[in-house]
Amino acid sequence: MLLCARLGWLGGWFGVVGRMPTEEKTVERTYRSCASARFAAICLGLSALSAPAFAQDPPPPTQLTERANVEAPSEDVTNFAVSAGANVATGNTRSWNLAAGTAFRLVRGRHATAFDWAFNYGRAAPAGDTTTPLVDTVRNSNTKLRYDFYLTRMDALFVAAAHRWDTFAGLDTRLQLQAGYLRNFVREENHRAWGEIGYDMTYDNFTEIQMSTGEDTQIVHAARIYLGYENNLNEYVKFLTGVETLLNFQQIEDLRINFDAALRSTIAGRLQVELKFKLLFDNVPAERADGTSFEKLDTLTTVSLIYTFL
Numbered sequence: 001m002l003l004c005a006r007l008g009w010l011g012g013w014f015g016v017v018g019r020m021p022t023e024e025k026t027v028e029r030t031y032r033s034c035a036s037a038r039f040a041a042i043c044l045g046l047s048a049l050s051a052p053a054f055a056q057d058p059p060p061p062t063q064l065t066e067r068a069n070v071e072a073p074s075e076d077v078t079n080f081a082v083s084a085g086a087n088v089a090t091g092n093t094r095s096w097n098l099a100a101g102t103a104f105r106l107v108r109g110r111h112a113t114a115f116d117w118a119f120n121y122g123r124a125a126p127a128g129d130t131t132t133p134l135v136d137t138v139r140n141s142n143t144k145l146r147y148d149f150y151l152t153r154m155d156a157l158f159v160a161a162a163h164r165w166d167t168f169a170g171l172d173t174r175l176q177l178q179a180g181y182l183r184n185f186v187r188e189e190n191h192r193a194w195g196e197i198g199y200d201m202t203y204d205n206f207t208e209i210q211m212s213t214g215e216d217t218q219i220v221h222a223a224r225i226y227l228g229y230e231n232n233l234n235e236y237v238k239f240l241t242g243v244e245t246l247l248n249f250q251q252i253e254d255l256r257i258n259f260d261a262a263l264r265s266t267i268a269g270r271l272q273v274e275l276k277f278k279l280l281f282d283n284v285p286a287e288r289a290d291g292t293s294f295e296k297l298d299t300l301t302t303v304s305l306i307y308t309f310l
Contacts, residue, residue, distance in 0.1 A: 075107070076107055076108055076109070077105055077106065077107035077112075078105075078106055078107075078310050079103070079104065079105045079106075079308065079310055080102075080103070080104045080105075080308070080309045080310040081102065081103050081104075081306050081307060081308040081309065081310075082100075082101070082102045082306070082307055082309070083099075083100065083101045083102070083103075083274065083304040083305065083306040083307075084098075084099065084100045084101075084304060084305060085098075085099040085100075085302055085303050085304035085305065086098045086099065092127065093124075093127060094124065094125040094129075094130070094134060095122065095123065095124030095125070095134070095137070096122060096123060096124075096134075097120070097121070097122035097138060098119075098120070098121050098122065099118075099119070099120050099302045099304055100118075100119045101116070101117055101118040101119060101304070102115075102116070102117050103115070103116050103117075104116075110149055110150045110151075111147070111148070111149060111150075112147070112148040112149075112150065112156075113145075113146070113147050113148075114144075114145070114146045114147075114148075115143075115144070115145050115146075116142075116143070116144045117141070117142070117143045117144075118141070118142045118143075119140075119141045119142075120138050120139075120140050120141075120300065120302070121136075121138055121139055122136070122137050122138035122139075123135060123136055123137060124137045138168070139166070139167055139168060140164070140165060140166035140167075140168070140169075141163075141164070141165040141166075142162070142163070142164050142165075143162065143163045143164075144160060144161070144162040144163075145160065145161050145162075146158060146159070146160035146161075147159055147160070148182065153184075153187065154183065154184040154187060155181070155182065155183055155184070156181070156182040157179075157180075157181055157182070158178075158179065158180060158181075158182055158196070158198075159177075159178065159179045160176075160177075160178040160179075161175070161176065161177055161178075162175070162176040162178070163175055163176075164176075166298075167207050168294075169280075169282075169285070169286065169294055169295075169298060170206050170207050170208065170285065170286030170287070170288070170294045171204060171205075171206065171207065171286060172205045172206060172207045173203075173204070173205040174202060174203070174204050174205075175202070175203045176200055176201065176202050176203075177200070177201045178198060178199065178200045178201075178224060179198050179199055180196050180197055180198015180199060180224060181196065181197055181198060182194060182195070182196045183195055183196075189232075190231065190232045191229070191230065191231040191232065192228075192229070192230050192231075193227075193228070193229045194227075194228050194229075195225075195226065195227050195228075196224070196225070196226040196227075196228075197223075197224065197225055197226075198223075198224050199221075199222075199223065199224060200221075200222045200223070200224040200246050201219065201220070201221055201222075202219070202220040202222065202246070203217070203218075203219050204217060204218050204219075204220070204286070205217050206218075206286045206287075207286070208286075208287070208288055208289045209289060210286070210287045211287050211289075211290075211291040212287060220248055220250070220251075220254065221248070221249045221250065222246040222247055222248050222249060222254075222256075223246070223247045223249065224244065224245070224246055224247075225244070225245045225247075226242060226243070226244045226245075227242065227243055228240075228241070228242035229241050229242070235266075236265055236266040237263070237264070237265050237266075238263075238264045238265075239261075239262070239263055239264075240261070240262045240264070241259075241260065241261040241262070242259070242260060243257065243258070243259045244257070244258040244259075245257055246258075251284065253283060253284060254283060254284040255281075255283040255284075256280075256281065256282050256283070257279075257280075257281040258278075258279070258280055258281070259278070259279040259281075260276065260277065260278045260279070261276070261277050262274055262275065262276040262277075263275045263276075264306065270307055270308040270309070271305065271306070271307055272305070272306040272307075272308070273303070273304070273305055273306070274302075274303070274304050274305075274306050275301075275302075275303055276301070276302050276303075276304070277299070277300070277301050278299065278300045278301075278302075279297070279298070279299050280297070280298040280299075281296060281297050281298075282296055283296060
């Protein structure tokens with residue numbers, strides 16, 4: 001608008017100049033040339049200033065990004081420990097018992113491998129009998145190998161294989177294959193709570209023929225549910241517990257529950273003492289040759305020394 005007003009003023013001014021005398025026209029013509037040059041320079045300057053504003057490319061759109069929570073465990077672990085315990089009784093009671101075990105755990109990034117073994121053996125004589133040789137009263141072994149793949153710091157998939165030898169429970173061999181999903185409900189520096197759900201296949205080789213089936217072996221397919229908890233009560237004391245439930249798909253009344261709890265206390269350096277309780281419940285236990293069943297419930301309480309090498 002300002003530019004148009006200036007152009008109108010210049011046109012009127014040029015009209016006045018046309019009516020002036022010749023000498024004055026010469027002077028004015030020179031002045032008019034200078035004014036035209038100034039006007040052209042102003043127009044070029046305005047066009048130069050305005051051109052970048054219209055020619056400039058718009059900024060690229062901002063890309064929204066969101067990082068998924070797939071953080072894997074970052075703490076690598078290498079742990080190897082052995083445990084041993086024993087008791088001996090003489091006099092009116094003649095008996096001895098031995099407990100031994102080992103635990104190994106290796107964690108590298110998303111991968112975790114664990115191996116556990118526990119062995120118990122004991123012999124005794126009837127009370128007050130000082131002549132009868134000792135006979136076996138405790139004889140069992142439990143082994144487990146497990147692999148976990150962590151999807152995140154709180155979630156993992158796992159596979160495991162377990163073996164149990166317990167002739168006093170009528171089991172010459174019990175082999176279990178497991179697979180499932182683990183979820184950490186709480187995972188903090190001093191305590192951890194988690195749950196597991198999955199599948200369990202159990203192969204049993206009994207010590208005697210089962211009267212109900214006429215066989216000495218069986219295969220059981222079951223759903224598996226596990227809840228675990230561990231707590232570092234302080235720098236020297238740790239509490240661990242867990243309960244496992246196995247539900248037979250084919251026989252509802254065939255329920256198995258395994259429970260254990262342990263309290264560990266550091267004595268000095270790498271040496272610890274552990275008090276452990278283990279409960280094994282089988283609602284449909286193995287059968288004897290005469291058709292009677294073994295006991296449904298087995299418990300074991302041990303006191304052991306644990307030495308951690310790694």
